[in-house]
Amino acid sequence: GAGVSQSPRYKVAKRGQDVALRCDPISGHVSLFWYQQALGQGPEFLTYFQNEAQLDKSGLPSDRFFAERPEGSVSTLKIQRTQQEDSAVYLCASSLGESGTGELFFGEGSRLTVL
């Protein structure tokens, strides 16, 4: 496709359940970012990949959060033992270059609701 694609668009999980969120970046984009956006807030940085290398995971809120991009294309954000405070929209973005100073192309997000 032409843009960044995320799935599922909506996910309802029971507390304690594991979830996996998928991101298909724009073909050829080197950089991939995951952000968490709570209602009425700006995107909060979670983690950053350059190709398959996870260069920064300083924003992951706990060890229940794990992200991978094994072949340098599709990425998965996994949340184990979900908690209510994990409820948010998870945005994936990709950019063409290696540095953090290029346009980010966002997906439509995956809205996670933890009951």
Place this chain on the structure above:
Amino acid sequence: GENVEQHPSTLSVQEGDSAVIKCTYSDSASNYFPWYKQELGKRPQLIIDIRSNVGEKKDQRIAVTLNKTAKHFSLHITETQPEDSAVYFCAASTDSSASKIIFGSGTRLSIRP
């Protein structure tokens, strides 16, 4: 790490008037400052950006100014139109191979007819 503060959180202006949104950043190494627009239920999209080697950039009705000494930058929208209603986010990052873009908390702009 970088911290970006944005204000106001909400802004209502009469159609045709100007709107100004202001941001400050903490990391003096930051040298790239994009602005993203997010319409209700949609993904954020880049509307304009500025690098630290310039003080101002314009694109039709939108302009951004940067004051590196004071570490603040602003978005100016002139002749506002209904389609300008959205949430606007400022952001900052550095030009390094492992840099991340840090966003402000957003400004909800409403244009009154």
